Amino acid sequence: MSLILATHPNTYSGSPLDRVSPRRDDSAWIATQMADPATLWAPVWRARSLMVGVAEGRPEAVFLTTEAAEALRMAGGPWAFLGLRGETAVFAVDVSHAEDPLPLLPEAGFTFTDLRAVRGRLAAEDASVLAHARALMHWRTKHGFCGVCGHTCEPRAAGNVLHCTNPTCDTQHFPRTDPAVIMLVHRGDRALLGHSARFPIANMYSTLAGFVEPGETLEEAVAREVYEESGIRVGRVQYHSSQPWPFPASIMLGFYAEGLSEEIVLHDDELSDARWFTRADILNQESLGFVVPPLDSIAGRLISDWMAAV
Numbered sequence: 001m002s003l004i005l006a007t008h009p010n011t012y013s014g015s016p017l018d019r020v021s022p023r024r025d026d027s028a029w030i031a032t033q034m035a036d037p038a039t040l041w042a043p044v045w046r047a048r049s050l051m052v053g054v055a056e057g058r059p060e061a062v063f064l065t066t067e068a069a070e071a072l073r074m075a076g077g078p079w080a081f082l083g084l085r086g087e088t089a090v091f092a093v094d095v096s097h098a099e100d101p102l103p104l105l106p107e108a109g110f111t112f113t114d115l116r117a118v119r120g121r122l123a124a125e126d127a128s129v130l131a132h133a134r135a136l137m138h139w140r141t142k143h144g145f146c147g148v149c150g151h152t153c154e155p156r157a158a159g160n161v162l163h164c165t166n167p168t169c170d171t172q173h174f175p176r177t178d179p180a181v182i183m184l185v186h187r188g189d190r191a192l193l194g195h196s197a198r199f200p201i202a203n204m205y206s207t208l209a210g211f212v213e214p215g216e217t218l219e220e221a222v223a224r225e226v227y228e229e230s231g232i233r234v235g236r237v238q239y240h241s242s243q244p245w246p247f248p249a250s251i252m253l254g255f256y257a258e259g260l261s262e263e264i265v266l267h268d269d270e271l272s273d274a275r276w277f278t279r280a281d282i283l284n285q286e287s288l289g290f291v292v293p294p295l296d297s298i299a300g301r302l303i304s305d306w307m308a309a310v
């Protein structure tokens, strides 16, 4: 099969932010931005993002001005500088410790909603910023203590680094992004898709996926995960695209992999079923009683671009 290129940007990609990372250590500049009335704040509450219009089916991201965000910020959760959107600084602030953050908001009608619940319906650039805020606040709220010595950590670099407060340790901790490979295994006109009981949709079949392990190339991770989950051996592995996946802290690295064998054997407990599907099967998924992932996931994009590559 010839090279299959990504035909669309993945959801959560295309951030409008310039991260201006050298500015993170300029505490005077950061303080000025935090006090600027035009600065925007992306609140995160227990991994949920602030939106409006969710119940009406027209979700939009809400970024609060400095004044509108004041009550949330006074509640004292972690915050971090995300970057500049044009001339405007954008920060994330976590308010997870508030039992009910809604009374701290400037107006009614806003909700804290899981990014996954609104699928690809947010404006693409906003979705990217909310994914960034969610991933960074997840790291900040889960890494309050040093993994080396157990002392408390304090934020540096405008919330983008955590520094151990134990002077004999002095370790710096950086935000974690865990790489996961996700791959469509193809053999002629058929694609290997699997079903897991953990999938949010009961009859969904998707591409196989798994975390990269230490000491492994991405290609080796693809081959290992496919064999462990399905018993299929793969040959040539070809890169497609990547997708930030802050659920809670991954980046999905998408590939096509050439299937060298046919017999499916479920070696581990990851999948409850795996099958080969033809393009015609996938076109007729409704009548055949299964669905493939929606296009806001890289799995959906891998399948869609493979379908078109004939």
Ligand SMILES: [Zn+2]
Residues within 6 Å of the ligand: 146, 147, 148, 149, 150, 151, 164, 165, 166, 169, 170, 171
């Ligand atoms: Zn330490």
